[in-house]
Structures are given as C-alpha cells and as structure tokens.
Amino acid sequence: MFQNRLTEMFGIRYPIFKGGLQHLSRAELVAAVANAGGLGFITAGTFPTKEELRQEIRKCKDLTNKPIGVNITLFRHPRATVTVEDYIECVAEEGITAVETAGRSPEPYMKMFKDADIKVLHKTTAVRFAKTAERVGVDAITILGFEAAGHPGREDVTSLILTPLAADGLSVPVVAAGGFGDARGFVAALALGAEGVLMGTRFVATQECPAHPDLKAAVLKAQEIETVVIERSVGNPMRALRNPTADTVMEMEARGTDEDELYPFLRGDLGRKAYLEGELDKGIISVGEVVGLMRDVPTVKQVIDGIVEGAQGIVERLHTLGAPAARGNAS
Numbered sequence: 226m227f228q229n230r231l232t233e234m235f236g237i238r239y240p241i242f243k244g245g246l247q248h249l250s251r252a253e254l255v256a257a258v259a260n261a262g263g264l265g266f267i268t269a270g271t272f273p274t275k276e277e278l279r280q281e282i283r284k285c286k287d288l289t290n291k292p293i294g295v296n297i298t299l300f301r302h303p304r305a306t307v308t309v310e311d312y313i314e315c316v317a318e319e320g321i322t323a324v325e326t327a328g329r330s331p332e333p334y335m336k337m338f339k340d341a342d343i344k345v346l347h348k349t350t351a352v353r354f355a356k357t358a359e360r361v362g363v364d365a366i367t368i369l370g371f372e373a374a375g376h377p378g379r380e381d382v383t384s385l386i387l388t389p390l391a392a393d394g395l396s397v398p399v400v401a402a403g404g405f406g407d408a409r410g411f412v413a414a415l416a417l418g419a420e421g422v423l424m425g426t427r428f429v430a431t432q433e434c435p436a437h438p439d440l441k442a443a444v445l446k447a448q449e450i451e452t453v454v455i456e457r458s459v460g461n462p463m464r465a466l467r468n469p470t471a472d473t474v475m476e477m478e479a480r481g482t483d484e485d486e487l488y489p490f491l492r493g494d495l496g497r498k499a500y501l502e503g504e505l506d507k508g509i510i511s512v513g514e515v516v517g518l519m520r521d522v523p524t525v526k527q528v529i530d531g532i533v534e535g536a537q538g539i540v541e542r543l544h545t546l547g548a549p550a551a552r553g554n555a556s
C-alpha cells in the first residue's frame with residue numbers, strides 16, 4: 226500500500242520523509258527512519274568539514290542497509306567554512322543517491338547531482354520556485370507550508386493551499402510538508418494531490434532523536450500557538466518555539482535592527498546548546514505548529530507504523546462514507 230512514483234524513485238517502502246534537522250539529523254535518527262521504511266536526510270550543515278560529514282554518512286550506513294539521504298542547504302552563509310560543492314562531492318563519493326536541497330534554486334548544482342546519479346528532492350515555499358526547480362531538472366518537489374519549522378517562506382501560505390497548487394502545477398511528484406505529524410495529515414496530503422509527506426518537528430520528539438530530554442518535553446508541552454516567526458526583518462523568516470531569545474529577537478526587529486545586531490542571538494553554538502544540552506532559553510529552537518498535535522515521544526518506527534496503519538483505517542472509513550448507502554442517507 227502507498228507505493229507510488231516517490232517510493233519507486235527513492236527505493237523506499239512508504240512515501241514518508243524526514244527533512245534535514247540542524248544539529249539533530251544525525252546517523253541514528255536517519256537510520257531509524259530508513260529502517261522503518263521512510264527516507265531521512267542527514268543535515269550536511271551540521272558538519273563543518275567534508276570529513277565529518279563523511280564519517281556521519283558511514284556511521285549511518287553501519288546502522289541500516291536501506292537508502293539514506295543528505296540535506297544540503299544551497300544558501301551559503303558568509304561565515305561558513307565549507308562550500309556547497311564540497312558537500313556534494315562528499316555525498317557523491319559516499320554513494321548517496323538522494324539529496325534534499327533547500328534555500329535557493331538548485332540550478333547551479335544540477336549538473337553535479339546528475340553526473341553523480343543523485344535524485345534531488347528540492348524543498349521550496351512557492352509554486353513558482355517549484356516550477357523553476359522542475360524546469361532545471363529536480364526529480365521531486367517538497368512544498369513547504371507556513372505551518373512549518375525552519376524557514377517557511379515569506380508569503381505565509383499554508384499547506385492546505387500550497388499542496389494542491391503544487392500538485393496541479395507540476396509534473397514531478399510533490400511531497401507536502403509543514404504541519405504534518407500523524408495519519409490524518411498523511412491522508413490529507415494525499416487527498417490534496419501530494420504523493421508523500423515530509424516531517425521535521427514530529428521527528429524531534431522521538432526516541433532516536435538526539436535532542437535533549439528537556440527539549441523533547443518542551444515540544445510536547447507547547448501548544449500550536451506557542452511558535453513565532455522571527456527574522457522577517459532580514460528577509461529570512463524562521464519559525465521558532467517562543468522562548469526568551471525569540472522574544473528578544475522579535476522586540477529588536479520591531480524597533481528596527483540588522484543581521485549583525487541579531488547575530489549574537491541566532492548563533493549556531495547557542496542553538497546547538499539548546500537542542501543538545503537543554504539550555505532552552507538561550508538559543509533559537511525551530512519547531513512547527515504541529516507541536517500542538519504531539520502528545521508522546523515514540524520510536525521512529527512507531528511514528529511511521531502509526532501513520533501507515535492509521536491511514537489505512539482512515540481510507541477505509543472514507544470509502545464507507547462514499548458508499549451508495551451513505552450517500553443516500555446524506556441526501
């Protein structure tokens with residue numbers, strides 16, 4: 226069940242993906258997704274050198290014989306020490322065949338990907354950007370709604386609208402992302418025309434995720450109204466858990482600021498400490514509105530099995546709703 230162009234393209238059992246998660250998308254989590262039948266992406270940007278990324282890929286391969294992927298953000302931060310080309314070279318050398326790209330048009334890198342036989346799942350927040358990516362040769366598109374963690378785009382359009390628009394406007398398969406966390410979301414994504422879902426926040430609160438237990442507890446406690454969008458003023462909106470750092474950043478943005486002034490609050494080392502060491506108040510923690518739906522810290526396999534089994538039940542229920550007797554009752 227649920228076999229389609231995406232499962233065939235990536236050689237996976239279910240069209241369920243785990244996007245790149247800065248600091249957290251490491252070998253154990255990505256291998257757990259692979260072993261449960263989905264596809265996860267190690268976040269290249271977590272590793273400041275090619276060699277460290279290579280070691281993480283190898284560690285992941287020791288934990289699974291199923292396909293794994295790597296997330297490469299194509300936006301090169303001025304303070305970065307490693308180039309996008311370095312990451313692509315490393316991924317190709319390690320025989321990875323699936324990459325999640327994000328951040329800007331993948332056009333300059335498509336030749337490198339194609340020469341290495343790498344399938345590209347490009348993540349974007351607007352259908353016009355998705356069409357450009359399709360034109361330059363990506364294999365599939367993840368369309369990211371405003372509910373999402375990470376960078377949900379500048380136009381505040383939700384998954385409910387973006388997913389059918391992307392499905393209508395593209396020929397390549399569409400993966401819906403932003404706000405998905407359970408079987409209901411998965412079936413909704415399929416109903417909207419997507420062929421799969423990609424989740425980030427749901428996987429933060431799983432047993433295999435290396436996030437600090439206090440962070441997982443904070444994610445479970447948070448309601449859907451406890452995320453905020455920061456960094457709008459510098460043109461790169463990011464959805465984050467509301468905490469003292471996010472509040473400070475918003476106050477600074479409201480009174481007028483620039484990237485240099487904001488940088489001390491957005492620093493990667495503070496984020497790392499928040500995610501991995503539980504210093505929850507000091508760094509920016511990215512999570513999506515789907516926190517409001519999350520109630521437990523299951524294993525990755527429980528998440529994926531729960532989605533697949535729950536989806537089968539929902540499909541059967543919907544089928545009953547559409548049966549002639551039910552239609553007769555409704556009219």
Ligand SMILES: Cc1cc2nc3c(=O)[nH]c(=O)nc-3n(C[C@H](O)[C@H](O)[C@H](O)COP(=O)(O)O)c2cc1C
Nearest residue numbers: 244245246247327373374375403404424425426513
């Ligand atoms: C903690 C965290 C870190 C993330 N880091 C990245 C990243 O480094 N690169 C990226 O492309 N997306 C990143 N994302 C976004 C996810 O890959 C995914 O697009 C998003 O979480 C989907 O929305 P959802 O959270 O509603 O499931 C991150 C998300 C979370 C929760």
